[in-house]
Amino acid sequence: MNDNIIVIGFMGVGKGSVAREVIKNSNYIAIDTDDLIESMENKKIKSIFEESGEEYFRKLEKRVAKWLEKSVQNSLVSTGGGFYKQKNLKKIGIIVLLDSPFEAIIKRIKEHPNAEKKLKKRPLLSDLKAAKRLYNERRPEYLKLADIVINVTDKSAFDCSKELLKKVEKYA
Numbered sequence: 352m353n354d355n356i357i358v359i360g361f362m363g364v365g366k367g368s369v370a371r372e373v374i375k376n377s378n379y380i381a382i383d384t385d386d387l388i389e390s391m392e393n394k395k396i397k398s399i400f401e402e403s404g405e406e407y408f409r410k411l412e413k414r415v416a417k418w419l420e421k422s423v424q425n426s427l428v429s430t431g432g433g434f435y436k437q438k439n440l441k442k443i444g445i446i447v448l449l450d451s452p453f454e455a456i457i458k459r460i461k462e463h464p465n466a467e468k469k470l471k472k473r474p475l476l477s478d479l480k481a482a483k484r485l486y487n488e489r490r491p492e493y494l495k496l497a498d499i500v501i502n503v504t505d506k507s508a509f510d511c512s513k514e515l516l517k518k519v520e521k522y523a
Contacts, residue, residue, distance in 0.1 A: 355419070355426050355444025356519055359493055361486050362432035363460045364449045365503050365511065370429040372512030379427040384434050387415050396431070412437060419443045432489070435496055445522055447515055448497035451504045453486040498522060 356379065358366045367383060374381045385396050388411045392399055399408050416437035419428060428443065440446060451459075457479065494500065499518045503511050 354424055355428055356515070357428045357430060357440060357444045357446045358449060358515075359430050359435045359440075359446060359497065360432070360449035360503075361451075361453070361456055361489060361493075363456045364451050365459065365508060366429040366449055368508035369449060369503070369511045369515065370427050372508045373427050373515060376512060377427075377516055379425060381429065382419070382423065382426050383429045384412065384415050384419075385429075385431045388412065388431075391415075409433065409436075416440070416443065435489070435493060440496065445498050445519055446496055447499045447501060447519065448493045449503045449511065450490075450493070450500050451502065453483050455504045456486075 356373070358370060360366055370381045370383070373379055388399070388408070389395055391411060391414075394402070396408070399411070412431065412434050416434070416439055420439050420442050423443070426444075434440075435446075437443075499515070499522055501511055501514050501518065506514075
């Protein structure tokens with residue numbers, strides 16, 4: 352297993368915010384799988400979904416996962432909400448789940464200063480009933496896969512990052 356930290360969790364749970372705090376307080380380098388995909392395609396995730404569909408997007412995730420396994424070390428990898436399905440995840444690094452109830456995630460997004468922009472960039476959140484079903488489908492899978500679980504509800508990104516680093520140190 353690599354010395355990477357793979358951060359998984361439902362869209363909007365705060366993976367990017369926590370990642371930014373972790374890199375401020377550690378020697379890790381941050382990588383975001385969605386950012387990598389946007390760079391590869393020179394398009395936003397929303398456009399990739401609209402123009403090429405979810406299946407194509409998942410193929411891009413698979414390509415990124417293979418590259419991470421072979422080429423990346425000492426990094427904190429923030430993932431898109433469905434990236435956890437990559438078969439080689441355990442080979443990439445320690446898997447940390449940022450966990451929160453669905454309602455708390457939606458509240459967090461809606462209270463964010465850029466709420467409208469955050470909702471717009473997540474095509475799967477456009478229908479909250481469907482998003483809740485997706486959350487209920489994914490959460491047990493996240494929990495089963497995770498080496499470490501951090502409940503992020505009502506905690507700052509800074510506090511979550513401290514907890515993450517402490518748990519990863521004990522785990523390693």
